[in-house]
Amino acid sequence: MSDEQIRLGEIVAFSNGRSQASGKRAGKGPAYRTYGANGVIGASELFNAGAHATIIGRVGSYCGAVHYSPDRCWVTDNAIIATPKDGVNPRYVYYLLKRLDLNRYRIGSGQPLLTQGILSRLAVARTTRAEQDSAASVLAALDEKIAVNRRIAALADELVRARFEELAAASATTIRIERLGSLVRSNIQAARMHRDENYIALEHMPKRHMWLTSWTDSSAVISAKRRFAPGDVLFGKLRPYFHKVGLAFVDGVASTDILVVRPKQDAYRGWLLAALSSDGVVAHASAVGEGTRMPRAKWPDLAVHEVPWPDDARARVFNDFVKPLASRVEAAAAENMTLARLRDTLLQRLIP
Structure with a gap:
């Protein structure tokens, strides 16, 4: 070179x-x-x-x-x-x-x-062109694998939504969201956080995508946050029409502009996730949110909202359908973090 x-x-x-x-x-x-x-x-x-x-x-x-x-x-x-x-x-x-x-x-x-x-x-x-081709091919191969994993997550999202809508349309009864999940109110002050704790803010939550695969550390956090655990469903309450709802794969702390909802039973996790991230629930949260410029949804309004209910047995079968898809997305997200680190390291070495 x-x-x-x-x-x-x-x-x-x-x-x-x-x-x-x-x-x-x-x-x-x-x-x-x-x-x-x-x-x-x-x-x-x-x-x-x-x-x-x-x-x-x-x-x-x-x-x-x-x-x-x-x-x-x-x-x-x-x-x-x-x-x-x-x-x-x-x-x-x-x-x-x-x-x-x-x-x-x-x-x-x-x-x-x-x-x-x-x-x-x-x-x-x-x-030289040969040097350019060599560097680009290595880096592009990593980016293409990352893109494949992202498509897996997107397809899993589509499958869950399609199956939920199918079951919801056939459901003869409804159920309050509060019977499926409860609000986590475990707050922690910034001074008590470890700097390497996972931190999810609204900017880490993609729009209309039910898997939370991005976060940062809490080193820059200066205010109280809310704890969450793997398997919790995070619901963006600030300007809920942005449709930021997803399943947490890790533990950590979340912005107080996010509601942390924990399934009352593991078997209800899939239905809770699909319901909270559905267009209908997001539309309801947007309609009842308080404020004009910066509306916020409140848990009491969500808690009493009725969503379709296929019955306990079908909800459990649905959860069994969602669980392996979520696991596959989680594995793909973990692989992407490794691939991205490798790509960024090689970028410094291959591009002068």
């Missing part, structure tokens, strides 16, 4: 995304992902970036965030499109831009900003 330095603009062309839909159209309907500063935010009938482009957050809190699109896509004006020049490996460009930690080059204080000029002038090592 050469020690020679070149400007990033010699191997990558940069262009800003657009706010107005005036790109190229192909077919009917929203066929292309839409990228903002922090990744995919929707879909579009148009595209303004070709396949294998890298998208860089241009402005705001996600300034410098880097995403890769294998397909044509629409990029908003909150992001910059990075297109490899002839002879440059597209995936290498993506990993190179991640390696550069672009947020540190932002300008402005109130509203951070990256520009095409700043990016084009950055100095990087000159590499």
Whole structure:
């Protein structure tokens, strides 16, 4: 590998995304992902970036965030499109831009900003196409395995929801949520927490996805939190319409903007999880939440809410259906953490 330095603009062309839909159209309907500063935010009938482009957050809190699109896509004006020049490996460009930690080059204080000029002038090592291909293939293989595991989690989510809806539609009776689970009220002050305790806040809870596979440590926590245990269901009570409900795989502490609900019986865990994360319960929580700008759901309102009940025996069979799926997702999530650490370590070594 050469020690020679070149400007990033010699191997990558940069262009800003657009706010107005005036790109190229192909077919009917929203066929292309839409990228903002922090990744995919929707879909579009148009595209303004070709396949294998890298998208860089241009402005705001996600300034410098880097995403890769294998397909044509629409990029908003909150992001910059990075297109490899002839002879440059597209995936290498993506990993190179991640390696550069672009947020540190932002300008402005109130509203951070990256520009095409700043990016084009950055100095990087000159590499051969063979070196680019070798580094990109190793890193991409790890990312592709991570993506497979994420698809497993998404499919498990879909299976649980579909089976729940099928049983719910056939159910002749209902049951209060409080008969399935109870609210955990075990709070702990920040001073009593261990710095390495797992911490889940609302930002760690994906929208409409019932598996909680992301968390951080509690080293930066400065206020009281609520304890949770593996198998508890966490329900985001702040702005519940964001639909943040999921099953905890680890123990730890959660934001007080999250309700921790513990199954009254292990056999009810699956039905409790599916019910609390259903569209109907989230819609109810959103409708009865207190506050206008920042509505909050309250446990008493959720506790007395009636959900479909197939009967005890069928609920237990449903739990037996959910349990191995949850275990598979948990294993995939643990593997992804290991793969991500390995990828990040190799990124530092393979990309100069």
